[in-house]
Amino acid sequence: MSAIDTALEWMNSRKGKVHYSMTDRLGPNSYDCSSAVYLALKHAGLIPAGESVGNTDTLFGTLERAGWTRVARDHTGGYPARRGDIFIWGVRGASSGAAGHTGFFLDDHDMIIHCNYGYNGISVNPHDTIWVANGSPAVTIYRPPASALGRTTGSNDEVYRQVKAAMSDAFNRTFIRQGDLAKNRFGDARVKYRTVFEWLVTQYLVIEGMIEDIERLQLQQHNQNMQLLEHSIKRYDEVWAGIFTKYSLTGNPADMQPGILPQLETMVEK
Numbered sequence: 001m002s003a004i005d006t007a008l009e010w011m012n013s014r015k016g017k018v019h020y021s022m023t024d025r026l027g028p029n030s031y032d033c034s035s036a037v038y039l040a041l042k043h044a045g046l047i048p049a050g051e052s053v054g055n056t057d058t059l060f061g062t063l064e065r066a067g068w069t070r071v072a073r074d075h076t077g078g079y080p081a082r083r084g085d086i087f088i089w090g091v092r093g094a095s096s097g098a099a100g101h102t103g104f105f106l107d108d109h110d111m112i113i114h115c116n117y118g119y120n121g122i123s124v125n126p127h128d129t130i131w132v133a134n135g136s137p138a139v140t141i142y143r144p145p146a147s148a149l150g151r152t153t154g155s156n157d158e159v160y161r162q163v164k165a166a167m168s169d170a171f172n173r174t175f176i177r178q179g180d181l182a183k184n185r186f187g188d189a190r191v192k193y194r195t196v197f198e199w200l201v202t203q204y205l206v207i208e209g210m211i212e213d214i215e216r217l218q219l220q221q222h223n224q225n226m227q228l229l230e231h232s233i234k235r236y237d238e239v240w241a242g243i244f245t246k247y248s249l250t251g252n253p254a255d256m257q258p259g260i261l262p263q264l265e266t267m268v269e270k
Contacts, residue, residue: 004084004144007044008104011036011113015122020115022097026053033102034059036115036122037086040104041066046144056100060092063142071141079141081105086144087112087127089137101134105141 001009014036021030027039038053047066054062063086074080081087083105090100103114105127112127119125131139258266 003044003046007040007046010040010043011122018121020117020120031115033115037102055096056102057096059088059102067145068142071143081141082108084144086142088140091138
């Protein structure tokens with residue numbers, strides 16, 4: 001288990017079991033946002049054991065001294081968060097107490113784990129939803145050193161993440177549609193390559209659905225034809241039997257009568 005996994009496990013193990021308190025913040029029954037992060041980091045060995053439990057505002061410097069790096073905005077203006085990143089809300093130098101908030105990202109998208117007043121303890125929530133609900137404060141995100149993630153620079157996992165980030169950046173680049181058909185259909189608005197791919201995938205799925213509908217209709221028609229054929233064969237057998245062996249006008253075996261030819265043979269014999 002990596003050091004980051006250990007820190008996240010410390011948070012998860014207390015989820016729903018502790019309360020939020022800014023006065024009784026050192027555990028074991030209650031914490032505030034920054035004390036929970038500090039203690040999780042100390043437990044995982046990500047900051048020195050002798051480091052004092054600071055607040056949201058001191059966390060900036062604590063992380064930087066421990067080798068954490070700030071995550072820059074991408075071309076969309078957002079932050080490409082990863083599992084194990086730490087977010088800090090508030091302006092550095094003025095984010096202590098109720099003026100700031102902090103916690104960990106649980107995945108590479110939006111889910112966070114944090115000790116908070118709203119849920120009176122440690123909870124898991126979508127970052128952006130909680131962030132907007134709190135007035136969209138300034139955000140700083142710190143990424144742990146590679147050693148904290150249990151890998152070294154150049155490892156397969158790190159290469160995968162870098163390639164994934166590069167592809168995401170390429171797909172999110174914008175361009176202006178060209179050509180008369182495109183202009184007539186879409187206008188001259190700027191669009192991302194990702195949007196074009198998503199549109200193509202949507203159209204593919206529409207076509208695939210149409211093909212499935214056609215195949216379903218063909219199958220229904222085939223079944224109907226088979227039913228008609230089976231009915232015709234049954235009628236043929238009944239007519240054949242009525243001529244050469246036996247027949248029944250009611251379909252009841254008890255009402256079976258000799259066929260036409262047996263009756264003619266009987267008449268000839270007589």
